[in-house]
Amino acid sequence: MNVDDIRRDFPILSQTIRGKPLIYLDSGASAQKPRAVIDAMVNAMETQYANVHRGLHWMSERTTDAYEATRDAAAKLMNAGDRAEIVFTRNSTEAMNLVAHSYGRGILKAGQAVVISAMEHHSNIVPWQMLRDAHGVELRVAPITDAGELDMAAFEALLEDGKVGLVSVTHMSNVLGTVTPAERIVQIAHAHGAKAMFDGSQAIVHRPIDVQALGCDFYAWTGHKLYGPTGIGVLWARRELLEAMPPFLGGGDMISSVTFEKSTWAQVPHKFEAGTPAILEGIGLKAAIDYVLGIGYEALAAHELALTDHALARLGAIEGLKIYGRAQDRGGVISFMLDKAHAHDVATLLDRQGIAVRAGNHCAEPLMRRLGVDSTARASFGMYTTMAEIDALADTLNRVREFFT
Amino acid sequence: MADTFDDLRDLYQEVILDRGRHPRHGQRLETFDATAKGDNPMCGDRVQVWVAFAPDSTIAETGFEARGCAISVASADLMAETVQGRSKADTAALFASFRDMVRTGVCPACDTAMEQLAPLSGVHEYPSRVKCATLPWHALIAALDGTKEASSE
Structure with a gap:
């Protein structure tokens, strides 16, 4: 290189x-953009822009193809087993809010607990506090050592009573640079019956993420730190979890049918993608992923x-x-x-x-x-x-x- | 290595560096009539201001504790000095002029008090730092108004 x-x-x-x-x-706050990303977005606006997933005309079909190609690129980037496990969000913050809201209120029960760490970004703290206050889920915080590493013994001790339903920790601290031992965290979480989620906003910029090898259940990241545009992020989650979870935001694109009495939901991942998405940003993100994987x-x-x-x-x-x-x-x-x-x-x-x-x-x-x-x-x-x-x-x-x- | 940062001398004048390092009024008052905290959540600056009034309700003394940058500490210290002997209305008017000065860099009706605060005028070239200079003032005004907390956000 x-x-x-x-x-x-x-x-x-x-x-x-x-x-x-x-x-x-x-x-670490936001990365600069390579020419390939800038060109992809400009080119899309100049030659083929239309809304996605709804038009029957040429422009919309081309744009839908380009936007959906990003889902394949993201799946490849993370080694996801199934492209439907890639949910587009605005950023990592929205991805974690989606899990806190949908998995938190829909699947977790009052009296269960969520474990985070002492070195989380506010985006992996506040959604859980909101869940705690609305839904009666306890929030537990695993301490860090003076070196800035997760205290693994204390972390494991927090799970021992079997009440923890979800562990959500950073894969790489945005302050300390610490990379957490993700495989070990997943093993401990699963051994105690908890799901494991990572805030990969920083980590995915610096090392390959293989969600199948990690064995985790949720993984969130954002495009703009990976040399892509702002306004587009990714939540990866196991398909069976996404299927069991209720939707997060309601609106167009996320439904199968709507009457005034009742609506039914689209298949995953679209169930979690209400409204016109960040189309151009999605197209730019694919260029960023291709650029990163090219290097x-x-x-x-x-x-x-x-x-x-x-x-x-x-x-x-x-x-x-x-x-x-x-x-x-x-x-x-x-x-x-x-x-x-x-x-x-x-x-x-x-x-x-x-x-x-x-x-x-x-x-x-x-x-x-x-x-x-x-x-x-x-x-x-x-x-x-x-x-x-x-x-x-x-x-x-x-x-x-x-x-x- | 003054040459490296020569253009920064507008912002970090000697009086700012000196007041930032050794504030004259940087302590809590033993007896006071009003106090308030100021908090800038975006950058983590925090200040608490204590005020003692004279029998005629003008400010007799101001003290502060600040955890912040050189600009915010120096601003608090110069503020404590210039508001002494002023009424609440006077202080609010002085703050309005001060705020104009740190935003624009000019001080159209510059009296003696404003001249004392003028070393902070360089901050107008650094929009992200203006709040550092105004935070202690927000806290002081909150104390005079009887509210407990102020934010420069």
Whole structure:
């Protein structure tokens, strides 16, 4: 994999910010888009755009084919056994809300429990709190160790009373970079009669996801972090679960027939896809998936590992800089703080040098509390990130520290 | 390495860096008449403001505790200084002018008080940081109004 070639595929990377070349280290928030994605969306609008699943005309048929091809691409990406197990959502947040609402209220019983972890994004916390308050399902939180790894013994102990119906944890922390031991989590969940779901928003960007090998029951991710458009995400779920679950949103496209007395539901996955979907975004997502698979996860993972090792070494050598999260298995997301400067000030100074990082609580307030901080700065890498960019980050951070000393 | 960040000196003037590091009013008041918290949930900045009134109901003293960036701490500290001796209405008017200044960078009717706050005018070039400068003011106004919490969202 040649990073220079990849960079040429991302038009935005040739931008300058305040006269400096853009160094985009915020891919964990949202990744940049390759030309193939941009072209696929523009081309669809220019040549074949119409609504999907309803027109009998040429345009609608072409657009439906293109949109549905994304379902095949997503199934291939995750090694899903059945394309009908791919449900399109707006994003991971909606995917998890779908499960919390539909599986949570439709299948889980009051008195059962859901287990999440202490390092979840708000999107894997709040839907379960809403379910708890509406439906009487208990919410349990598995602790993490000081290194930022899931405390597996404590996690297993939470399931021992047999009340847990669902485990929903991150596959890779958006703050700490920690990759969780997904196979082991699934084994433990299943051994105690619980289903297992992963928030794969970060993980799917960095390593291959094989839902059949993982053995999990639900897996959620979002297109815009995988170099695709915003507004389209995926929930993968076992077909028998989707068939047993009641619909989430009601409306057009998700029905079989409607009378004022009663409606019946479309087959899965359409039962969960009410209304006109994100057609262009879906078409763009297929281009993103094809692009990622064209490079291959092996090369992506090797590049990311090299970047992460280099960044941990360079940032770790900066006096007064603390890195949050020291998991053995981790991805290219690094949270840090300088002793002399607040994260927002750090982000502003870096921005002036053309370096984009995120600063704040990263939609993970409970984790921030666990770490004993209000906010951190976070650098996150993409396939187009270079070693030189990480050097520029480290060099600039040294100067930031001097500025505030 | 001042050269690297030269253009940032508009934002991080010496007085901001100094007040951010060593605020003069950055403590809770032992006796106070009103207090309120300010919270910016998007970035995690938090501030609590305590106010003691003089017999004529003007502000005798303001203290604060802030967990936030240099801009928000310096803003709280300069605020505490400039609102001393002001009535509630005066303070609200000063905040309105201050808010205009940090949004636009200009201060059309700049009196002495506004000149004291002027080091924060550079923040207008950083739209995402304006809330850092206004958060302590939201908390102060909430305290004067008798509400307990304010948000700069």
